[in-house]
Amino acid sequence: FQSYPDRYTAWWGIRTLPCVRESDEGFLRYIIDGEDSVVAHWLSVGVDGFRLDVADELPDEFILRLRQRMKKINPKALLIGEVWEDASNKISYGVRRSYFTRGELDSVMNYPLRDRIIDFVLGKDGGRNFCQAMMELCENYPPEVFCCLMNFLSTHDTVRILTALSPLEVPADRAVRSRFRMGAEARGIAKERYFCALFLQFALPGMPCLYYGDEIGMEGYEDPFCRGYFEWERVDRSEIRPTVCEISRLRAREEALQSGDLSLDSEDDGAVTVSRNFRGERIRCVVNVRGTKRYLARGEILFSRNVTRSENTLIVEANGFFAEKITSDPLC
Numbered sequence: 001f002q003s004y005p006d007r008y009t010a011w012w013g014i015r016t017l018p019c020v021r022e023s024d025e026g027f028l029r030y031i032i033d034g035e036d037s038v039v040a041h042w043l044s045v046g047v048d049g050f051r052l053d054v055a056d057e058l059p060d061e062f063i064l065r066l067r068q069r070m071k072k073i074n075p076k077a078l079l080i081g082e083v084w085e086d087a088s089n090k091i092s093y094g095v096r097r098s099y100f101t102r103g104e105l106d107s108v109m110n111y112p113l114r115d116r117i118i119d120f121v122l123g124k125d126g127g128r129n130f131c132q133a134m135m136e137l138c139e140n141y142p143p144e145v146f147c148c149l150m151n152f153l154s155t156h157d158t159v160r161i162l163t164a165l166s167p168l169e170v171p172a173d174r175a176v177r178s179r180f181r182m183g184a185e186a187r188g189i190a191k192e193r194y195f196c197a198l199f200l201q202f203a204l205p206g207m208p209c210l211y212y213g214d215e216i217g218m219e220g221y222e223d224p225f226c227r228g229y230f231e232w233e234r235v236d237r238s239e240i241r242p243t244v245c246e247i248s249r250l251r252a253r254e255e256a257l258q259s260g261d262l263s264l265d266s267e268d269d270g271a272v273t274v275s276r277n278f279r280g281e282r283i284r285c286v287v288n289v290r291g292t293k294r295y296l297a298r299g300e301i302l303f304s305r306n307v308t309r310s311e312n313t314l315i316v317e318a319n320g321f322f323a324e325k326i327t328s329d330p331l332c
Contacts, residue, residue: 011057022062032069039069049078051150055105056083056092063104080150081105086112088140100142110149110206112137117153117200118164120272121193121289127266134204134264147259149206153197153214156227160213160220165193170221177221191217192319195243195305196287199321202251203274203285205262215244243305250303250323256283257323269293271316280327286314287321299326 001008011017020027031038039050049070052058063081070077081099083090087108090097099105116133119125138146153161163182167189171177182190202208213230217240220226251257260276260283270290276283283302286295295314301307306320314322 022059028062028065032066037069039066040073043070043073043077048074048076049080049106051080051082051109052105053082055081055099055108056090056097060095060098060102060104063099064102067104067106078148079104079106081108083108084111086137086140100145105145107145107148107150109155110137110151113149113151113201113204113206114153114158117197118161120200121165121197123270123289126268126270127272128268130272131264131266134262138205138262147205150209151201151204151206152209152211153194153201154211154226156211157223158226159222160211160218160226161197162187162190162194162214162217163219163221163226165190165197178225180221181219187217191240192306193289194240196289196319196321198244198247199285199305199323200272200274200287202247203257203276203323208248208251210244215241217241246303254283254302254325255279256281256325270318282326284324284326285321286316286324288316288318290318292317297324299324
């Protein structure tokens with residue numbers, strides 16, 4: 001407080017978000033340690049865990065203490081941190097964070113994945129950078145962290161994924177961006193790109209998370225334009241929602257997509273192959289965002305889009321993808 005009770009330091013000057021001393025014992029009792037603290041109360045009524053907004057601005061000791069109390073109450077409770085970069089070597093305010101080296105967080109939001117998927121689907125990357133970035137995270141993160149990364153394509157802080165994949169130039173005027181919606185042709189292109197991005201999201205290790213409204217094709221530029229109310233009257237039920245449901249069901253029924261080892265491959269030609277191997281079974285997921293490509297069919301096709309088959313050849317058009325189950329592959 002500069003002058004109690006009206007003048008106080010607020011986070012980024014937002015008066016409804018007063019800054020606190022996280023090390024103050026009274027605050028620690030209220031949030032973490034008390035019998036009916038915030039943490040204890042919500043876990044007792046069935047909450048499965050917490051996401052820490054802007055984890056970079058919380059002291060390491062505070063996060064560690066919070067997680068220890070969570071695990072004492074419910075060993076299976078999950079603590080996710082909002083970190084926009086590779087959290088294994090994150091430096092904030094001049095301090096290298098110890099999110100994983102001291103077991104502070106179970107996992108983090110996977111912003112690097114979102115960025116690389118968008119670059120790949122938009123053709124800014126032929127696929128090599130995507131594969132390299134994902135394998136770097138796999139190498140840098142402990143396995144238990146990597147396997148429960150919060151994988152997403154949109155959040156309340158980002159441009160919605162359908163808008164991010166639009167072929168149109170971003171309007172320079174903020175007022176125009178606030179109400180902008182694509183026409184049918186541009187939206188059709190964005191949808192095909194979105195399906196490729198969604199398929200990659202659900203093919204990779206981690207927890208695929210959908211931001212409300214993406215499953216019905218909502219649009220929106222930067223915050224707050226990405227936070228519009230759910231558009232019940234403009235639901236795109238004809239294609240986007242059914243495709244989201246189909247890809248989600250594929251993930252839910254295939255153990256290899258949930259728990260399998262990961263390998264990635266790309267010739268940097270606009271196509272990426274994601275392979276998940278689990279208990280003698282391999283699922284090969286191929287995404288192609290450029291011209292027609294051909295692949296040898298080797299197993300059961302579980303799901304495909306913009307793909308045709310000619311005898312033993314899979315013909316994958318631009319913005320096409322398929323998932324194939326291979327049970328006799330020696331790589332399994």
